[in-house]
Amino acid sequence: MVRINGSDIDAAGKTLDVYLKEADIDRTRIAVEINGKILPKADYGKYVFADGDNCEIVNFVGGG
Amino acid sequence: MHSNSITLDSWRDALAEKQGNQLQERFMHAHVAICGAGGLGSNIAVHLARAGVGHLHIIDFDKVEITNLNRQYYFADQIGMPKVVALKENLSRITPYCNVTAEILRIDETSVNGLFKNESIVCEAFDKAESKAMLANHILENHPGKTLITGSGMAGTGPANDIKTRRISRNFYLCGDESSDVDKEDSLLGTRVAIVAAHQAHLVLQLLTGYGPAIS
Numbered sequence: 001m002v003r004i005n006g007s008d009i010d011a012a013g014k015t016l017d018v019y020l021k022e023a024d025i026d027r028t029r030i031a032v033e034i035n036g037k038i039l040p041k042a043d044y045g046k047y048v049f050a051d052g053d054n055c056e057i058v059n060f061v062g063g064g
Numbered sequence: 065m066h067s068n069s070i071t072l073d074s075w076r077d078a079l080a081e082k083q084g085n086q087l088q089e090r091f092m093h094a095h096v097a098i099c100g101a102g103g104l105g106s107n108i109a110v111h112l113a114r115a116g117v118g119h120l121h122i123i124d125f126d127k128v129e130i131t132n133l134n135r136q137y138y139f140a141d142q143i144g145m146p147k148v149v150a151l152k153e154n155l156s157r158i159t160p161y162c163n164v165t166a167e168i169l170r171i172d173e174t175s176v177n178g179l180f181k182n183e184s185i186v187c188e189a190f191d192k193a194e195s196k197a198m199l200a201n202h203i204l205e206n207h208p209g210k211t212l213i214t215g216s217g218m219a220g221t222g223p224a225n226d227i228k229t230r231r232i233s234r235n236f237y238l239c240g241d242e243s244s245d246v247d248k249e250d251s252l253l254g255t256r257v258a259i260v261a262a263h264q265a266h267l268v269l270q271l272l273t274g275y276g277p278a279i280s
Contacts, residue, residue: 029193031200036233038204056232058200063219063246064104064191064257 003054012053017045020057031058075161079116088116090272095119097183099171099199101147102126103254104215105189106137106154107261108268113155113162115269120155120162121183124148125170135254171195176202180210185271187264188214191246204236211271213264217241218256220249227256229263231277239263 002011004019011019016039020027032039033056039047049055070078079088094117098105101124109120124147128138132147142150148166155162169175171190176199180186186207188199196214203212217240218227226241240260246252270276 029197031197031204031236033204033233033236038201038208038233040205041201058214058216058232058238059242060193060196060200060214060216061219061240061243061245061247062191062193063217063244063249063252064100064102064189064196064215064260 001051002049003052005055005057011049012051014049015045016043016047016049016055019049020044025057025059029060031060032056033058069160072161075116075159083115087269087273090274091116091269092118094185094268094272095121095183096268097121097123097180097186098189099123099186100189100191100195101136101151102132102189102191103135103252103257104261104264105187106147106151107135107258108187108189108265109151109155109164110137110158111262111265112268113158113164115265116159116161117268117272118161118163119165119182121165121167121180122148122151123167123169123171123179125168135252135257171199173198173202180207183210185211185213185268187268188212189261189264193245200236208235211235211237213237213239213267215239215260215264217244218260219244219246219252220256221251221253222256224256224259227259227263229267229277231279233279237267237277239267 001008128142146168152164152166190196229239
């Protein structure tokens with residue numbers, strides 16, 4: 001299980017990119033931290049979730 | 065220009081009376097960057113200037129428009145002026161002792177490089193979600209030692225109490241309800257935008273005191 005934004009998700013073994021597509025999350029509007037560290041945009045296709053990862057996907061919305 | 069202006073000594077005395085000597089000293093030496101001078105940025109800047117923050121670096125490419133006046137700290141006779149120029153003028157009328165660097169620049173993936181030389185705290189105050197994400201990724205990837213305070217989720221007529229400050233990681237904070245998107249809501253009210261701006265500005269002051277919220 002991977003903890004994503006506070007929920008346990010069955011995403012271990014998937015790349016972040018695959019997860020984002022499945023969850024229909026727009027990669028141009030997010031910042032992603034894994035275990036408290038920022039994941040650079042360039043690594044979204046390379047990073048494979050491991051069991052026990054704690055992932056925070058900050059999904060920005062418009063307005064200001 | 066400031067014929068009825070205040071002296072530096074009287075301004076310091078007034079801040080010391082309301083905020084205490086210790087805070088005033090810390091605020092006076094602080095350098096804060098504000099990226100965007102719209103509903104968030106203009107109101108953040110006003111709060112920080114009033115608190116006696118010594119140095120603000122405000123960056124925006126845009127000009128004041130009539131549709132800004134419902135939520136942004138500008139006046140009808142400033143329509144057409146570059147926002148950072150109008151804001152610097154307004155801040156100088158609040159206090160002549162806030163050192164404002166007003167930079168007319170559109171911040172993008174290229175121009176953002178090398179922009180924050182003196183500032184240890186950066187406030188994200190853009191309107192577009194993509195711009196917010198771009199700045200967040202840039203700061204978190206390239207400047208992990210700087211504190212980033214973002215604003216996200218303030219459209220619509222939802223409760224004021226839905227707006228919160230959350231510490232996401234060591235130097236990364238988010239203020240807003242995190243969900244009300246201007247592209248999906250029918251309105252962008254000055255009240256909710258000002259609440260988010262006040263959360264961001266208050267967090268700056270809180271961090272300058274040396275204390276802040278725990279990671280949640």
